[in-house]
Amino acid sequence: MSKENRRKERIDRGIKVRSDGLYALMSWREMAYLIAPRFILIAGLLALPLLMPGLYWQRVISIVCIYAMVAISFDFLAHYVGLVCLGGAFFIGVGGYIAGIFNAYFGMPPLVTIPLAAIAGGAFCTLLLLPCLPLRGVYFAIVTLMYPLFMARIIEAFDLFGGTDGILGIDSFPSAFTEQYFVVGILLVFVFGLRRLVTTDMGLIFTAVMDNDQAVRASGINITYYKALAVFIASAMGCLAGACLTHIYMWSGISQFALDFSILPIAATVIGGAGTLVGPVIGCLILVPVSELLRDFGTLRIVFYATLLVAFILFRSDGIMAFAKRKYEQIERWTLI
Amino acid sequence: MEILVYGTINSVSLALMGLGFAMVYGISRVPNFAHGALYIICGFVTWTLLQKLGLPYVLAIVLSLGINGILGILMYRLVLIRVRGMNISEIISSYAIGLAILEGLRYGGFRGMTYTLPVFMEGMVVIGGVPVDYHRIVMVVIGILLVAGLWLFTHFTKLGLALQGMAQDERAALMLGIDSDFMAMLAMGFGAVLAGVAAITILPLGNIVVESGYHVLIMSIAVCIVGGLGSWMGAFFAAFIIGYAQILSVVFLGSHFQMVVAILAIILTLILKPSGLFGQQKELEDRV
Numbered sequence: 001m002s003k004e005n006r007r008k009e010r011i012d013r014g015i016k017v018r019s020d021g022l023y024a025l026m027s028w029r030e031m032a033y034l035i036a037p038r039f040i041l042i043a044g045l046l047a048l049p050l051l052m053p054g055l056y057w058q059r060v061i062s063i064v065c066i067y068a069m070v071a072i073s074f075d076f077l078a079h080y081v082g083l084v085c086l087g088g089a090f091f092i093g094v095g096g097y098i099a100g101i102f103n104a105y106f107g108m109p110p111l112v113t114i115p116l117a118a119i120a121g122g123a124f125c126t127l128l129l130l131p132c133l134p135l136r137g138v139y140f141a142i143v144t145l146m147y148p149l150f151m152a153r154i155i156e157a158f159d160l161f162g163g164t165d166g167i168l169g170i171d172s173f174p175s176a177f178t179e180q181y182f183v184v185g186i187l188l189v190f191v192f193g194l195r196r197l198v199t200t201d202m203g204l205i206f207t208a209v210m211d212n213d214q215a216v217r218a219s220g221i222n223i224t225y226y227k228a229l230a231v232f233i234a235s236a237m238g239c240l241a242g243a244c245l246t247h248i249y250m251w252s253g254i255s256q257f258a259l260d261f262s263i264l265p266i267a268a269t270v271i272g273g274a275g276t277l278v279g280p281v282i283g284c285l286i287l288v289p290v291s292e293l294l295r296d297f298g299t300l301r302i303v304f305y306a307t308l309l310v311a312f313i314l315f316r317s318d319g320i321m322a323f324a325k326r327k328y329e330q331i332e333r334w335t336l337i
Numbered sequence: 338m339e340i341l342v343y344g345t346i347n348s349v350s351l352a353l354m355g356l357g358f359a360m361v362y363g364i365s366r367v368p369n370f371a372h373g374a375l376y377i378i379c380g381f382v383t384w385t386l387l388q389k390l391g392l393p394y395v396l397a398i399v400l401s402l403g404i405n406g407i408l409g410i411l412m413y414r415l416v417l418i419r420v421r422g423m424n425i426s427e428i429i430s431s432y433a434i435g436l437a438i439l440e441g442l443r444y445g446g447f448r449g450m451t452y453t454l455p456v457f458m459e460g461m462v463v464i465g466g467v468p469v470d471y472h473r474i475v476m477v478v479i480g481i482l483l484v485a486g487l488w489l490f491t492h493f494t495k496l497g498l499a500l501q502g503m504a505q506d507e508r509a510a511l512m513l514g515i516d517s518d519f520m521a522m523l524a525m526g527f528g529a530v531l532a533g534v535a536a537i538t539i540l541p542l543g544n545i546v547v548e549s550g551y552h553v554l555i556m557s558i559a560v561c562i563v564g565g566l567g568s569w570m571g572a573f574f575a576a577f578i579i580g581y582a583q584i585l586s587v588v589f590l591g592s593h594f595q596m597v598v599a600i601l602a603i604i605l606t607l608i609l610k611p612s613g614l615f616g617q618q619k620e621l622e623d624r625v
């Protein structure tokens with residue numbers, strides 16, 4: 001049997017078809033089939049801090065969650081609203097600085113500054129990005145890539161908020177335990193919240209804006225309002241991540257606007273699976289620890305993840321999550337043509 | 338007078354940086370975010386050929402330009418051709434390649450202050466009371482010759498006309514028998530060579546440092562956005578606008594503002610008139 005007269009066919013598993021509709025409620029097996037992947041994600045993330053040996057790796061878990069928040073906000077904006085925002089570092093930096101300012105200059109505790117940074121930072125980022133919202137495609141991507149660099153240069157040039165030294169002496173979380181479960185909890189809320197959001201009517205409008213904004217406009221819907229709303233949601237998430245980062249490192253400075261925070265989340269999204277909202281989390285869970293392991297090799301780790309990124313874009317552009325989903329839901333077999 | 342002279346020199350060096358980026362984007366519509374990396378790698382290849390292998394300067398330059406061109410072609414052939422037309426993937430993959438090259442060079446030990454290329458001509462001359470060394474004058478001459486040469490090339494040779502046809506309308510070019518993938522590959526090669534020319538003319542003025550790869554990338558994007566993506570002449574004029582603006586801001590505000598001006602120019606242009614000063618894109622395509 002040569003390869004020419006065979007083909008691979010993919011068929012949905014019976015249990016997947018049965019659990020698609022209301023029938024899922026009829027038996028424990030179908031319900032377990034539906035719940036299992038979600039349960040693995042939640043339980044896995046919650047168990048991770050306990051499984052990690054030593055403080056160093058527990059800290060890595062917090063950093064993973066922070067990158068994951070930025071990554072899902074990128075994924076949401078790029079694949080559900082159609083705005084490719086390459087400026088994850090902008091959100092991180094703005095959130096980090098706001099949290100730093102409120103904590104160091106006004107003495108507010110982290111549990112106040114973090115929500116404050118999310119709301120105020122989200123509003124600030126949305127306000128600054130508002131003029132760029134009519135842009136599309138590569139133009140929006142370039143302008144958002146420039147924003148973090150611009151902010152960093154402005155802070156450097158005007159010597160704002162401690163200039164190149166940054167803001168020092170910021171409070172940390174009360175304990176390592178609170179720190180980890182706070183970020184893990186927030187991350188889970190974001191993942192499932194966004195997955196719910198994109199299926200609501202508002203999510204439908206977001207997707208429509210991505211597919212054909214003129215048609216949305218013709219239906220009497222204000223697209224700028226919805227784009228601004230989406231940017232606010234995404235940037236608030238990014239700013240919250242930035243605020244957590246500031247409190248974890250007890251420092252906020254220009255390096256929070258560094259390109260690392262823009263590129264790594266994107267790499268994670270590509271590797272984990274674009275447009276799935278869970279993929280970015282998986283991508284971060286792989287990429288961040290790997291880059292920590294390679295820390296001894298210095299800048300070679302950047303070479304490594306850049307190469308990995310290119311390889312994934314070329315050969316596995318749908319990412320790990322899409323692959324796993326296919327395996328979970330479908331059977332594959334060879335058939336004769 | 339100082340502002341005038343150094344503004345011109347700065348503008349020409351910006352134009353040299355930006356031309357390659359503008360050419361690649363104009364023809365193949367691929368934003369080549371590895372431009373800065375190609376610039377730096379050409380500098381290091383020239384240095385290696387010159388210092389390690391002891392080749393004559395001219396031969397080293399020609400060889401490294403050739404290597405750079407081949408590198409650009411390979412980059413297109415192996416990676417970018419597969420993602421062409423997908424904006425996000427183009428940006429991410431070309432940026433990732435650039436990042437890999439730059440950080441790889443840094444890991445390979447190319448850091449510090451020890452890497453310099455010799456200037457073309459020693460000595461200096463006084464123009465209107467401002468001392469200018471010969472190399473900067475040579476640079477301005479090369480820049481102007483390059484722009485003139487590019488103009489002649491794209492208007493009067495068959496290959497140049499084919500490239501221009503592709504830049505204007507890829508499908509129509511395909512119908513007329515122009516192999517668009519081959520042309521895009523050539524454009525990438527030319528873009529890499531132009532980045533190399535920029536490197537060889539600008540780098541002797543300072544040290545070869547990996548960080549300047551990012552700087553060059555931002556500058557070339559600034560020049561191309563202000564001039565209108567895909568318009569070479571636009572890039573050339575925009576280089577003068579940004580170049581003078583930078584020198585003025587350095588003189589009156591401080592050296593920190595050099596970068597602020599460039600990034601501000603990008604952001605403002607994109608917000609106010611995304612097609613740039615000389616862009617040929619339709620307004621409607623860029624914004625809603």
